[in-house]
Amino acid sequence: MSHKQGIAVLGFGRMGGVHVKNLMASPRASIKWIVRNKLEDAKKFIDSFGLAASCTGPDDLDPMLKDPSVDAVVICSPTSSHESQIKKALEAGKAVFCEKPITRDRATTKQLYALAKKHNKPLFCAFHRRFDPSFQAMRESIHSGKLGNLRLLKGSSHDTVTSPLSYIKTSGGILNDSTIHDLDMSMWMVGSRPEIISVHGNAFNSGIRDCGDCDLVVVTIKYQNGVISVIDNGRQATFGYIQNMEAVCDKGCLKVTNRETSYLHKYSLDMLKSPNIDYDFVTRYPEAYHNEMEHFLNVLQGKAQLGITEEDTLRAMALVEAGNASLKSGKPVIVDEYDRA
Structure with a gap:
């Protein structure tokens, strides 16, 4: 053994x-x-x-x-x-x-x-989302080229319930704390260097506003290969944990939808009821957490190289910095001014 x-x-x-x-x-x-x-x-x-x-x-x-x-x-x-x-x-x-x-x-x-x-x-x-089977299949399909070139990548990521203000105050801001996952996924899917980023946000929750943070941001990224990526990320959706992504290519479209907690849909003359979607990251991503740990064990046993490199990590952090600069100024920002790693 x-x-x-x-x-x-x-x-x-x-x-x-x-x-x-x-x-x-x-x-x-x-x-x-x-x-x-x-x-x-x-x-x-x-x-x-x-x-x-x-x-x-x-x-x-x-x-x-x-x-x-x-x-x-x-x-x-x-x-x-x-x-x-x-x-x-x-x-x-x-x-x-x-x-x-x-x-x-x-x-x-x-x-x-x-x-x-x-x-x-x-x-x-x-960055656990890279190890989710559905997102991995989407990326493989994009990079196979069978649907032609990727043109537009759209992602939505929203928590069900807002985190406590005690956490928000020390989180480093929504881009550092939450949107960084979406930024990493965007770069991973697109496979090109980000060129320009534009971020707009708002705080609908007065407590979060008092912390100087946002509870909703919309991010637009233009990549060097011409792909446009749009991300909406929020701290509260109330009805479930929103995690979906759509890739529009030359010859077709790929979509990862929100995962439902049941296969039962109810229909009648006066009713149309769908199951709830997952409540949070723990219930949505069990396979991803399992797979990333198995990947780490593979690395320890010399069976694999790190699937998330220093360059990946630093590039995501640079994109957060550029995004925060855009959010503060209200203007698009050239990413290379921050990505000099």
Whole structure:
């Protein structure tokens, strides 16, 4: 039997729980440590599942970092702690899987990728939507050329419920926090460098407005190959988690629709009722989260190269910076002025 990859999970909120579940289900991984502020909760979880794992708090990482059975860390902690945790992990010889963003600053993100290269360890930024089977099939179809050239890419991404204001205040703004996923997906689908970006937004929620943020943005990107990409991204849709994308090509159209929670549609003379759509990212993207973790395990075992590179990560961050400049000025922005990585 091949060596199981020893994993430490840092942060045990919703995303930490998703990744722990997938790691527990994988025959190639063994959870060695759970790092959480609430140690009693971590201990109860470990005991309830009979895991051969230890736990510690985020202020006492040394026992985990010195453990030779730990091959990699999965970081799901608050963004403010990413830089320190990634640096310590890499210097301890551990591979790193990190929820986006690596850091909020491109300079420090570049430094961490340089450190990963120095220690010959992978640093993976988890843009999970790339691992969704439907989106992967869409991209494969676009790049096959069977429908001719891509002309227009339209994407809609809206949360069901607005995040708490305590989170909004520290999120770095909607482009950094949410739209970055859509920007990454747009570049991945189009396969060309973005040339010009224009962003307009508004805050319908007064609390979010007081935070200096938006709860709705519309983004238009023109790419060097001529493709136009339009994104609408919002923090509240009330009726479900909107995740759809449409690709208009020379000879046809591709569309990924919102996923419904049931196959049952009801019809009558006075009624037409469709099922609800998924409530949030956890229910919409279980396959994506599973697939990205399996991809990371493939990387650890030398079976694959990182599917999301330093260039991908930095380019998405540059597009966020350019987008924020456009949102602030109300004018289109040339992306190359920010993308000098």
